[in-house]
Amino acid sequence: MSASTIPAPRTAYTRSKSSRSQFELFAWLFMRISGILLVVLIFGHLFVNLWVGDGVNAIDFGFVAGKWASPFWQIWDLLMLWLAMLHGTNGLRTIIQDYTEKKGTSVALQVVLYTASAIVIVLGTLVIFTFEPCPAGADPALLASFCTAG
Template sequence: MSTPLKTKIQVPRSRDLEVNGVKYNRSGASRSNFEMLAWLFMRLSGIVLVVLVFGHLFVNLMVGDGVHAIDFGFVGGKWANPFWQVWDLVMLWLAMLHGTNGIRTIIDDYAERSGTRFWLKVLLFLSSGFVIFLGTLVIFTFDPCPASADPELLASFCPAA
């Protein structure tokens, strides 16, 4: 029988981790529960997103004429109802925050240097914030019945049509 090899494996994310000549400069352990709360958020938001996305798909693809009914008028009529505005807003916010948190975790796991991690996270948070802001703006300022439009071009649910 051969004796098993004994190797010392460094603890991942330890302060002095060095692999193949690359030093990982990780900060010390956090005293907050941020990572635990982020983990919990991912699980809960995932469950809520499944309900929101399948509800969205069912209403858009199965009810009425299905996919053939989706056009400008369909979206305008849907967003004329505050229920669907809130539904789509919650879906947008949860999807963006869920995805951003997932990418943040990937950056923490795979970016080797602190500076790289910092700038990747800055770009991630700025782009995520921009998409959330722009999506929220579109949902609440979308007007399918502009006052100056030709009445023949307006959707059937508009008062001037």
């Protein structure tokens, strides 16, 4: 049995400062700020998509194509995608750190998490900015009804 010393009552507690605690502070702040921004972005998204106009019945390929024709909605959806993915990734990173006992398991899970998050962010960003509902040279039978043949 090892002997350990217990500090006397009322002894000041000293906390060692490290760059890791600074990172955790910024991660904690990011979660709060991104959470507030996500609430605004998501409720705005729901309001426009579900309540304005014909509501949920109007949501189809043409609705999304028309929405993404505007840079405003592209940026709106991009912010929603990036913030949601980074917010969720940070939350899962915290859960992995809290519940994994072995360092190797923690590192492996975090590599999988970061890889999956990066893939979703890159592919989602590409879809938002390269979406073309009426590609030139496509078979007219395959195009949406709002596309003009030309």
